[in-house]
Every structure is written in C-alpha cells, then in structure tokens.
Amino acid sequence: MDTLLRVRDLVVEAGPLRILDGVGFDVPAGQTLGVVGESGSGKTMTANAVLGLLPAGVSVTSGSIAFGGTELVGLPESRRRAVRGSDVAMVFQDPLAALNPVQPVGRQVSEVARRREGLSRGAAGRLAVELLDRVGVPDPAQRARAYPHQLSGGLRQRAVIAMALAGRPRLILADEPTTALDVSVQGRILGLLAKVQAEDGVSVLLISHDLRVMAHAAQRVAVMYAGRVVEQGATRELLRAPRHPYTAALVRSVPAVHTRSALVAPIPGNPPSLAALPSGCRFHPRCPLAAPRCRVEQPALREVGPDRLSACHRAEEVNGA
Numbered sequence: 001m002d003t004l005l006r007v008r009d010l011v012v013e014a015g016p017l018r019i020l021d022g023v024g025f026d027v028p029a030g031q032t033l034g035v036v037g038e039s040g041s042g043k044t045m046t047a048n049a050v051l052g053l054l055p056a057g058v059s060v061t062s063g064s065i066a067f068g069g070t071e072l073v074g075l076p077e078s079r080r081r082a083v084r085g086s087d088v089a090m091v092f093q094d095p096l097a098a099l100n101p102v103q104p105v106g107r108q109v110s111e112v113a114r115r116r117e118g119l120s121r122g123a124a125g126r127l128a129v130e131l132l133d134r135v136g137v138p139d140p141a142q143r144a145r146a147y148p149h150q151l152s153g154g155l156r157q158r159a160v161i162a163m164a165l166a167g168r169p170r171l172i173l174a175d176e177p178t179t180a181l182d183v184s185v186q187g188r189i190l191g192l193l194a195k196v197q198a199e200d201g202v203s204v205l206l207i208s209h210d211l212r213v214m215a216h217a218a219q220r221v222a223v224m225y226a227g228r229v230v231e232q233g234a235t236r237e238l239l240r241a242p243r244h245p246y247t248a249a250l251v252r253s254v255p256a257v258h259t260r261s262a263l264v265a266p267i268p269g270n271p272p273s274l275a276a277l278p279s280g281c282r283f284h285p286r287c288p289l290a291a292p293r294c295r296v297e298q299p300a301l302r303e304v305g306p307d308r309l310s311a312c313h314r315a316e317e318v319n320g321a
C-alpha cells in the first residue's frame with residue numbers, strides 16, 4: 001500500500017511544554033486515516049504541524065513529515081505554501097469560517113477551480129455547479145448564487161467540500177468536520193466524505209474526538225492520548241478488539257460503537273495536563289491494567305498483531321469491549 005503522508009517521531013513544543021511527543025502514523029494513498037482522542041490529546045496540533053500552520057511560539061523541534069516523498073519539516077515557507085495551496089485541502093468544524101460571507105458559494109468554488117486549472121470563468125462556473133451537484137447540494141445552479149448565510153449548516157459544509165474538490169487535492173484534512181452540525185446531517189456529511197474519497201482516490205486525514213465518526217468514515221485509526229499515538233490499526237478490527245486500555249475505555253464510553261452491551265461507561269478521571277505529565281505510561285493513573293512497570297517505564301508503540309500497533313506493556317492482556 002502506497003503511503004501519501006508519513007509522519008515519524010514528530011515532536012512539537014511550546015517553550016518547555018512538549019505538545020506532541022514522538023507522534024507517528026501513515027495516511028495511505030486513497031484512504032482515510034482517522035485521528036481520535038479526548039480534548040487536548042494533540043489532534044489539532046498534529047494537523048497544524050502537517051499544514052505548517054502552528055501558532056506563534058509553537059514549533060516542530062524534531063521528527064519527519066513526508067508528503068508524497070517530500071520532507072516538509074524544514075522546507076522553506078514558500079514551498080510549504082505551494083504544497084498547502086495545491087495538494088492539501090482543508091475542511092474545518094465551522095464552514096462559515098471557511099467561506100467568504102460576501103461572495104456567492106458557486107463563485108467561491110469556481111475561483112478555486114480557476115486557480116488550480118486555469119479555466120475560463122464560464123467553464124469554472126459550470127464546474128462549480130457540477131461539483132455542488134456531486135456533493136449533494138439540491139438545485140445546484142440556483143444554490144450556486146446563494147450567499148453562505150442563506151444556506152443551512154449542512155449545505156455550507158457541502159459547499160466547503162465542493163471547494164476542496166475543486167482544487168483537486170491529494171489530501172483532504174478534515175478537523176471535526178461534523179461537530180458543529182445537527183446530528184441529523186452529521187452522518188450524511190461523513191458519508192459524503194467517504195464517497196468523494198473513494199471516487200477521487202483522494203486521501204483523508206480525519207480528526208475527531210468521536211469514535212462513531214471513525215466507525216463511519218475511516219478505514220484506519222490512530223488513537224492519541226496526551227500527545228502520543230497509543231494505538232493504530234484498521235478501524236473495524238481496532239474497535240472490535242482494542243489492544244490498548246485507553247482505546248478499550250473509549251469504546252466502552254460510546255453507545256453506538258459498544259455493541260455487546262447497553263452499558264456505557266465514561267472514562268474515569270481526566271487526561272493529564274502537559275505541565276504535569278505522569279511518569280511512565282501517561283495513561284497509567286486512569287488504567288485498570290496498570291502494573292508497577294507502567295508507573296516507571298513509558299511503553300513504545302510496537303507491533304502487537306497483524307496490522308496493529310499498541311503502546312501498552314500489557315497489550316496482550318487487554319480485553320476488548
């Protein structure tokens with residue numbers, strides 16, 4: 001399987017705070033990798049590092065981000081911007097923030113197509129209507145003339161996805177793309193992302209705190225906890241038989257993913273603060289399997305089965321959902 005985006009040993013720091021501590025994962029070409037974890041685990045920082053858009057005072061201090069074989073860490077900003085502009089498209093939580101409030105949405109989609117393809121205004125306009133149609137905007141020719149505030153949240157997010165597709169990206173980076181939407185449209189937007197991913201062979205890095213989103217739209221998942229990846233594998237197998245106690249706890253905390261019983265168990269305790277990380281395994285204070293070794297020795301991410309990585313000393317003893 002070809003890998004489009006390969007991240008290894010990524011360390012991101014803000015002064016003395018280590019926000020990401022050796023993060024690694026692969027986004028295979030033409031597939032969706034989901035990144036899941038509680039708030040503060042470092043999902044958005046990971047996305048920002050990939051984009052080269054870290055906030056002031058936060059930087060990549062070591063590690064590698066290879067995109068289509070090109071190393072992005074240390075690349076001059078001008079070349080970084082070129083990759084961002086042509087190969088990566090972004091879909092964020094709030095579609096309004098991604099749209100220009102004073103321009104019709106069709107125009108915004110066609111502008112992206114013109115920039116990428118050098119199309120005439122007329123051809124780009126027709127392509128915009130086609131793309132709006134493809135992403136499920138009803139009456140696309142008419143809706144193309146609507147301003148963002150005239151559309152529902154779900155239609156706005158569809159317009160943002162049409163804009164993304166207009167740039168023919170190799171990677172779509174979607175950070176909580178459905179979190180701000182009505183529950184009734186969340187599943188449809190995820191289905192749409194999965195559809196365009198399959199049809200266009202584009203890769204998707206899908207970030208969400210919600211395991212159900214992963215089950216819906218990601219072939220593979222990386223689970224993050226306190227700035228590290230603790231488990232990685234194919235979504236279905238990972239949800240069915242987690243090999244890290246944190247993943248197992250996440251699965252038990254979500255009703256729709258937890259299939260064998262109606263019981264839902266919230267994860268006890270809170271994730272640690274970056275300023276006061278526990279010794280050893282960062283999950284040990286909340287872990288039902290914690291042993292003396294876990295308090296002193298940080299477990300490395302290791303192969304624990306076919307196509308499965310886990311960073312747990314006791315991975316073999318984790319009893320799934």
Ligand SMILES: Nc1ncnc2c1ncn2[C@@H]1O[C@H](COP(=O)(O)OP(=O)(O)OP(=O)(O)O)[C@@H](O)[C@H]1O
Nearest residue numbers: 014019038039040041042043044045046055209274
């Ligand atoms: N500008 C900053 N300077 C220092 N630390 C920061 C900065 N921005 C975020 N952090 C810290 O980095 C850690 C990771 O944050 P990040 O936003 O990546 O988490 P997340 O998993 O995306 O969470 P959420 O789901 O809440 O967005 C958090 O502990 C956060 O407090």
